[in-house]
Structures are given as structure tokens and as C-alpha cells.
Amino acid sequence: KIIHSISDLQCSEYDFIIIGGGTAGSVLANRLSENPHNKVLVLEAGINNAGIQDVQVPFLGVTLPETSVDWNFTTTPQVGLNNRSIELARGFVLGGSSSINFMAWNRGSQDYWNSFVTATKNQMWSFTALEKYYRRTSTLVPPADGRDTTGDVDPTAYGNGPVQVSIPGFMTEIDNRVTESGKILGGRFSFIEDLNKGKTLGFAYAASSIGNGTRSSAATAYLEPILKRKNIDVLISTRVARVTGHAASKGITHIDTVEILQNPGDIPHQIKASKEVLLSAGVMGTPHILTLSGIGPKKVLKNLGINVVVAAEDVGANFADHPLVANYFSVNSNHTWDPVLRDPSLFAADLSEWVNSKQGLFVDTAGNTYGFMKLPHGFADPSTGPRSANTEIIFVNGFAPFGATIPPTTGSYLSMLTAVVSPTSRGTVTTVSRDPFAPPKIDLNIFTTDFDISAMVQVMKDARTLISASPWDGYIIGPFGELANATTDDQLATFARNNAVTVNHPVGTARISPDNARYGVVDSHLKVKGTSGLRVIDASVLPQIPECHPQALVYTIAERAADLIKADHGLL
Numbered sequence: 259k260i261i262h263s264i265s266d267l268q269c270s271e272y273d274f275i276i277i278g279g280g281t282a283g284s285v286l287a288n289r290l291s292e293n294p295h296n297k298v299l300v301l302e303a304g305i306n307n308a309g310i311q312d313v314q315v316p317f318l319g320v321t322l323p324e325t326s327v328d329w330n331f332t333t334t335p336q337v338g339l340n341n342r343s344i345e346l347a348r349g350f351v352l353g354g355s356s357s358i359n360f361m362a363w364n365r366g367s368q369d370y371w372n373s374f375v376t377a378t379k380n381q382m383w384s385f386t387a388l389e390k391y392y393r394r395t396s397t398l399v400p401p402a403d404g405r406d407t408t409g410d411v412d413p414t415a416y417g418n419g420p421v422q423v424s425i426p427g428f429m430t431e432i433d434n435r436v437t438e439s440g441k442i443l444g445g446r447f448s449f450i451e452d453l454n455k456g457k458t459l460g461f462a463y464a465a466s467s468i469g470n471g472t473r474s475s476a477a478t479a480y481l482e483p484i485l486k487r488k489n490i491d492v493l494i495s496t497r498v499a500r501v502t503g504h505a506a507s508k509g510i511t512h513i514d515t516v517e518i519l520q521n522p523g524d525i526p527h528q529i530k531a532s533k534e535v536l537l538s539a540g541v542m543g544t545p546h547i548l549t550l551s552g553i554g555p556k557k558v559l560k561n562l563g564i565n566v567v568v569a570a571e572d573v574g575a576n577f578a579d580h581p582l583v584a585n586y587f588s589v590n591s592n593h594t595w596d597p598v599l600r601d602p603s604l605f606a607a608d609l610s611e612w613v614n615s616k617q618g619l620f621v622d623t624a625g626n627t628y629g630f631m632k633l634p635h636g637f638a639d640p641s642t643g644p645r646s647a648n649t650e651i652i653f654v655n656g657f658a659p660f661g662a663t664i665p666p667t668t669g670s671y672l673s674m675l676t677a678v679v680s681p682t683s684r685g686t687v688t689t690v691s692r693d694p695f696a697p698p699k700i701d702l703n704i705f706t707t708d709f710d711i712s713a714m715v716q717v718m719k720d721a722r723t724l725i726s727a728s729p730w731d732g733y734i735i736g737p738f739g740e741l742a743n744a745t746t747d748d749q750l751a752t753f754a755r756n757n758a759v760t761v762n763h764p765v766g767t768a769r770i771s772p773d774n775a776r777y778g779v780v781d782s783h784l785k786v787k788g789t790s791g792l793r794v795i796d797a798s799v800l801p802q803i804p805e806c807h808p809q810a811l812v813y814t815i816a817e818r819a820a821d822l823i824k825a826d827h828g829l830l
């Protein structure tokens with residue numbers, strides 16, 4: 259059950275303690291508590307997701323960053339963004355970032371998973387070996403409007419797990435234009451039926467973690483259905499400060515204790531794990547907790563006056579995200595959703611349609627169609643292979659307020675969100691205080707390579723090429739705002755630096771590596787090197803950034819990890 263106070267814990271020792279009731283943590287909670295003999299504790303810093311309407315309504319997903327369900331992280335001033343700092347959202351709520359994300363569902367390409375094998379020297383991470391775990395995560399369900407989806411999605415690309423996935427259930431007048439343009443332009447702009455078949459290249463209808471017009475998150479899919487189990491406690495509004503243990507054999511520290519507190523300044527309370535501690539606090543929380551536990555870069559630990567338990571230079575390093583720029587165009591239409599955001603009575607009508615019948619505009623995210631592309635010949639290709647993309651374009655049927663441009667009070671708009679999905683810039687997440695409530699220093703180091711900025715300029719030009727195809731004739735009026743003055747590559751690059759944010763897809767801050775490698779943070783079985791009893795299972799283990807939206811990859815890793823853990827404890 260969900261509990262709010264440390265004093266309500268059933269016991270002082272559990273078999274498994276899961277730190278973070280987010281995307282990966284909820285999967286582990288479900289799978290490890292299937293056996294009624296395992297006592298499982300989930301520790302979550304954020305609040306309960308239940309009953310928060312804006313979390314449930316897909317269309318309102320974009321309003322969740324910078325609210326009470328977000329950690330509200332901010333980066334350091336970014337040289338590549340002309341010294342702007344930007345917000346980075348992370349879910350501060352059960353379900354973690356799956357409760358506040360934009361719900362796009364991508365499995366990752368065959369190349370990406372095969373690169374995981376190269377990074378770990380372990381075949382269990384191949385696309386083929388992970389097939390059954392991917393299929394355990396989710397099920398394809400009909401879109402909200404129940405239309406015939408033949409040719410728009412391939413049911414064979416989905417499994418039979420708890421997360422509900424569907425393609426858009428409220429069609430807009432730009433959807434056909436995108437798919438028809440892909441058919442006319444062909445090549446890099448081609449339309450493909452489904453992006454979840456191992457090749458993440460082409461334009462398609464977005465598969466999203468939505469069922470019955472409602473967000474399907476790790477909390478609703480994996481956690482809520484098991485809250486009645488007697489062997490699981492989910493303690494919310496509780497911060498994990500650090501993990502501790504004792505010296506075991508051959509210089510290994512055995513971790514078996516978790517320190518928690520509910521308010522800044524409280525004396526930490528200790529809880530024991532008899533089998534394992536599973537760290538699933540996400541790309542910011544995981545390196546932060548490791549560092550506070552003495553597992554981190556030597557210099558950082560020294561600066562903080564924390565004793566070195568394991569010197570691990572890669573804790574907080576290798577931090578990568580997808581840069582995103584919103585390109586706005588004025589359009590000739592009365593059917594974008596711009597009026598809905600300006601007129602409270604239209605907004606209320608759409609919301610009540612969602613509440614009463616789970617139909618209408620609010621059943622979908624802001625983007626029904628999108629596409630992943632290779633850069634043209636002549637560019638370097640840092641992606642993981644021929645089936646992986648370099649860039650992405652997301653089509654939004656209205657003004658999507660990402661970045662610096664102030665939403666206009668009149669007019670109708672098309673937003674094309676362009677992203678670089680194989681970026682080469684890497685940043686850091688560094689703990690700068692021993693106070694567990696103090697945020698880490700987050701340096702994305704965004705747009706610090708020539709590749710990243712020139713790839714962004716190219717995809718902004720590709721977006722213009724796509725809307726110059728005949729299906730857009732008479733629809734596009736022209737670029738809006740500062741973009742109207744940006745025509746040369748240099749001007750587009752300046753626009754990108756002045757306006758970019760990220761897609762909130764960070765990974766890599768506790769990366770996986772081969773078992774005997776001196777670099778990396780976890781071994782191929784996700785165990786923290788130099789320790790026993792402690793694994794990391796979340797987006798921070800990804801060795802490189804996937805060239806797609808990452809949530810399905812995190813779910814898949816967590817499903818794989820659950821079986822690894824069960825196997826190690828004779829529970830399979």
C-alpha cells in the first residue's frame with residue numbers, strides 16, 4: 259500500500275528496497291512482489307499520482323514541467339545556448355518521468371541494442387535477446403476514436419504487457435499532409451507503417467503510451483494494480499540520502515542499508531535490505547545518491563569531504579540529451595488548437611468531452627505524427643548504425659510553447675519540433691553539497707560540437723523542405739517570429755542557440771560497461787562495480803543516447819533486470 263510516514267513502515271528490514279518509484283522502479287516493484295514471500299519497499303521522493311487530472315489527460319502532458327510534479331531542475335548557463343540556462347523536467351511523482359512525459363513510445367533500433375552488446379560484451383542485451391522483455395512491457399490497444407488503423411500501425415510490433423500503447427485517437431488536418439508528403443518526397447522523408455520494428459527511420463503516426471484516451475504510466479500500469487499486495491510498501495514524500503554497508507571480501511563493499519528522511523534537517527532513518535538495494539532514481543537522482551554514498555569521482559568526493567567507498571569517475575559523466583528547437587509557421591486554418599489555449603470556454607468544453615466520453619482533442623499528446631531521419635550524404639554519422647536516425651521532426655497542430663518565443667495572442671500555427679537524436683556533446687551531473695535536498699549541478703554541455711549544431715541546422719532545413727511538398731499548398735503562410743529572419747545556415751544556427759531546449763531524454767550518468775572494464779559504473783548485470791547488494795536500473799545506465807524517445811527502452815531494461823535479480827536469488 260501507499261504510506262506517507264516513516265512510522266507507518268511494516269518492518270525495518272525488507273528483502274528488496276527500490277529507490278525511486280519512477281519508470282524503472284515501478285516495473286521492479288511489480289515483478290519482485292509477484293512472489294508473496296518477498297518483502298518489497300519502494301521509496302519515492304515525490305507525490306502520489308492518483309487523482310491528478312493533468313497527469314491523466316494526454317493533451318495536458320506538456321503543461322506538467324515546472325509544476326509540483328516536476329523536480330524543476332535547471333542547467334548551468336550553457337555556452338552553446340549563448341549562456342542561457344534551461345529547465346530540465348523529471349517526474350517528482352509516482353511513475354516518475356513516465357507520469358509527466360510526452361508519451362511517445364519507441365522500442366529503439368536493432369543497431370541501438372546491438373551497440374549495447376558492444377558496450378557490455380554481453381549478448382543478453384541484443385535486440386533479439388531482449389525481444390521477450392520488450393513484449394512484456396506493453397500492449398497495443400485501439401485509438402480513442404476506434405477507427406480502422408490498418409496500414410497506420412503494425413500490431414505485430416507490440417507485446418502483451420501492462421503499459422497501453424495506441425496511435426492518435428483524434429485526427430487533425432495536418433496528419434495526412436505529413437504522411438502524404440512522405441509518400442511524395444520519398445527517400446529520407448518516406449512514410450513507414452511502424453517505427454517499432456527495429457528500424458527507427460521514416461515518418462509515421464506516433465505510437466504513444468495512451469489507452470482509452472488516458473496516459474498509461476509506470477504508476478497506472480505497474481504500480482496501482484499491485485498496491486493491494488500485502489508484501490509491498492510504497493513510501494512517498496521520502497528522500498533517500500545515501501546507501502551504506504560494510505566491507506566484504508576482496509575490497510568489495512556490501513550495501514545493505516538505506517538512509518531516508520522526509521524533511522530537510524531531519525535525522526536520517528535507516529532501513530535494511532536483506533537481499534538487494536535497487537537504485538532507480540533516474541539520471542539526476544542516481545548519480546547524486548551514489549556520490550553521497552561515497553561512490554563517485556575521487557575529486558568530487560574529496561571536495562565534499564566524503565570518504566571514498568568506490569572511486570568511480572563515470573558517476574555523473576557521459577550525460578547526453580536530445581537538443582530541440584521549435585520552428586513556428588503561420589498557417590491558413592481555423593482548425594489548429596490555438597483558439598483552445600486562448601479561450602477558457604473552448605478549453606473547458608474540450609476538457610469536459612474528455613471527462614465525459616474520453617473523446618476529442620484531449621485524448622492525444624500535442625504531436626500526432628513525427629519522423630526520424632538520416633542526415634544527407636556528406637555529414638558524419640555518429641548514430642549506432644544504418645537503422646538509427648540522426649534527427650527528428652515532430653508535427654504539432656498549433657503553437658507549442660517550447661523555448662524562448664512568447665505564444666502569440668492571435669493567428670493559427672504549425673509547430674515543427676526539430677531535434678538532434680544522435681548528438682555528440684556530453685555533459686555532467688555533479689553533486690555539490692552534502693545536503694541530500696540540494697540539487698546537483700547540471701551541465702548539459704549542449705551544442706558544443708560542430709556536428710550537433712550543423713545537424714540541427716540541417717533538420718530545420720529538412721522541416722522546411724517537407725512543408726514545401728504539394729499537400730501543404732495554400733496551408734503554410736510563412737515562418738513566424740525570429741525564424742522569419744533566419745535564412746542562412748549561420749542565422750539558423752543562431753536561432754537554434756537562442757531558442758533550443760531539450761526533449762527531456764537525458765541518459766548515461768551511471769553507464770554500463772563490460773564486467774572487467776575499469777570505466778563505467780555498473781557491470782553487464784547492472785551491479786555497481788566495487789560493491790555487492792547494489793544495482794542501478796534506470797535511464798542512467800544507458801551507455802549512449804538512443805536515437806529515439808527512451809521510455810520503452812527503460813521499461814525493457816527494467817523487465818530484463820527483474821529476471822536477473824530473480825535468477826540471482828533463486829526466485830525465477
Ligand SMILES: Cc1cc2nc3c(=O)[nH]c(=O)nc-3n(C[C@H](O)[C@H](O)[C@H](O)COP(=O)(O)OP(=O)(O)OC[C@H]3O[C@@H](n4cnc5c(N)ncnc54)[C@H](O)[C@@H]3O)c2cc1C
Pocket residue numbers: 277278279280281282283301302303304323347348349350351352353354355356358359360361362363364496497498499538539540541543544547761762763764795796797798806807808809810812
Ligand atoms: C517532460 C518529459 C517528456 C518526455 N517525453 C518522452 C516521450 O515522449 N517519450 C519517451 O520515450 N520518453 C520521454 N521522456 C523521457 C522518459 O520519460 C524517461 O527517459 C524515463 O521515464 C526515465 O525513467 P527512469 O526510471 O530512469 O527515471 P524516472 O522515471 O524519472 O524515475 C526516477 C524516480 O526516482 C525518484 N527519485 C529521485 N531521487 C530520489 C531520492 N533521492 N529519493 C527518493 N526518490 C528519488 C524520482 O522522484 C522519480 O520518481 C520525457 C521525459 C520528460 C521529463
